[in-house]
Amino acid sequence: MRGLKAIFGLLAAAAALAGPAQAAPWTVKREQAAAEARFLASDALQGRGSATRDEAIAAAYVAAQFEGFGLTPAPGQAGFFQTAKVIKPRLQGEAKVRIDGVDVAGAQLLIGPMGDVGGKAVVFAADDVMTMPAAEVVISTSKASPLTVGQTAMSKQVKLLILKESFLTKGLYAAQGGTDMASYLEGTPQGVRTAVATLPAEAFERLAAHPGASVDLKLPPMTRETAITTNAIGYLKGRDPKAGTLVVSAHLDHLGVRPNGTIMHGANDDASGMVAVIELARAFTAGKPPKRSILFIGYGSEEIGKYGSTWFAAHPSVPLAEIVAAIEFEMVGQQDPKLPKGALFVTGSERSTLMGALKAHGAPVAPDSDPAQHYFERSDNWPLAQAGVVAHTLAGWTTTPTYHQASDTFESLDLTFLTGAIQSMVSPLRWLADSDFRPAWIAGGRPPP
The missing domain is CATH 3.40.630.10 (Zn peptidases)
Incomplete structure (x- = not known):
């Protein structure tokens, strides 16, 4: 027994000299x-x-x-x-895109703004999205992906982005169940949100060939749900x-x-x-x-x-x-x-x-x-x-x-x-x-x- 006590005493002394024990490294399982x-x-x-x-x-x-x-x-x-x-706003009808005061048949709203928006159309054709102008209305013929173009338009605070209708945009509209309207926090400023709409190919090409046209997006009445x-x-x-x-x-x-x-x-x-x-x-x-x-x-x-x-x-x-x-x-x-x-x-x-x-x-x-x-x-x-x-x-x-x-x-x-x-x-x-x-x-x- 004395021998064991001596050994334990030596171990305790060695531990004291070594300083406090280090915690084992944590392992994520x-x-x-x-x-x-x-x-x-x-x-x-x-x-x-x-x-x-x-x-x-x-x-x-x-x-x-x-x-x-x-x-x-x-x-x-x-x-x-x-x-x-x-x-969460909900549209009670269809949004309308108008070019020089005339409704465009087949226009589809993908992302809705806080209210009616519009202005003079500027055509953006470059593949480098960062060269997009900070215009009120942008008609994009760029080869960049619609997602990238849309994100850039938002960062540039474009009010309305017009894209050509495609299989991709139709799929997005169907997947999200219609127009994606801008929700907002109660009691906070609603801020600026870029609206994104598509036009059928013929109407889109006609608009892209005439920059400077007046383009307006008109929203129907809305209800507002609280979540x-x-x-x-x-x-x-x-x-x-x-x-x-x-x-x-x-x-x-x-x-x-x-x-x-x-x-x-x-x-x-x-x-x-x-x-x-x-x-x-x-x-x-x-x-x-x-x-x-x-x-x-x-x-x-x-x-x-x-x-x-x-x-x-x-x-x-x-x-x-x-x-x-x-x-x-x-x-x-x-x-x-x-x-x-x-x-x-x-x-x-x-x-x-x-x-x-x-x-x-x-x-x-x-x-x-x-x-x-x-x-x-x-x-x-x-x-x-x-x-x-x-x-x-x-x-x-x-x-x-x-x-x-x-x-x-x-x-x-x-x-x-x-x-x-x-x-x-x-x-x-x-x-x-x-x-x-x-x-x-x-x-x-x-x-x-």
Whole structure:
């Protein structure tokens, strides 16, 4: 017995000399990530349509995970949910496109504006979409994809974009169940939204040959439905109340169910990002609390206008000045083959010092691969960035082959990449949560409010 006591004594002394024991590296379990993604992208959640009961169920699931890990409601909140009202207009008839005061037969409205719009038509024919003029009405004959042309028109604040009717535009109209009208948050400015309409080939060619024509879009009467969008928010209190707060987020919603009954499961977009947030919350609650506090968030209604994140930015759980950085995970279930193996790209990476700091501490991050696509402005980081917070999105691949397609199912996910992507961010984010480093905007990088 004395011999054993002596041995134990020597072991204790050696441990004391070695200093405090180091926590074992956290391991993200593939089976847990798979189970979460499988549920969020399941038939049961019906595609998690924005501001629907299915989105609310997804939020309840995420909140239950947060609570189970030991997260608490955010400061000043009674529970794990933040809700906002979304107003959804519905047309009570057909919209009309008029050229020089004459209705055009066969015109079809794909994306509706807030009200009647019009102006003098400008023809845009270039393949480089960034050369599109900021005109009131643009007639696009560009060979660029309609999606890219439409996104550029929105960024240029074009009031009305006219495209030639095609198999693609007809399919989009059918898939979305008619005109996609602009919803908006109750009590907030409705802003500017580009209307997109198509014309039959003959009418389109005639208009394209006569730039300067007066083109007007007239809307029928509308009704307005009220829906609720839900953010799920969990809070991990840090050791130092003066060190600030990090935001780690993804969006809960996707495109719901199409009128033909097709479920848009949204496994990569963005069940994969939500899994990343859940698993990072699991990792950070398993050990010693970090120096900085962390808000883990699942935003609602990203797909119809980033409404959950917009509401949060206007009603933050902590003062915006206390938020050191915000990191959104978007579509991390597949990897762009053009990226280095295992890498995530950072939208708007050139705008701040955040990417360089994360990379210096082991994050496999890469610069924004295509700034011309404006990915920085198209995800839930944007409302916080507009409010001055250094906020970026990490993504594996943006416009994947399954993007906004019925094929974006659980089976399409690369679980090895998904698990590895989450794993790769545990240590860099732990460093950020324990450090004194505060990322900053590079000159000219901060977006205007």
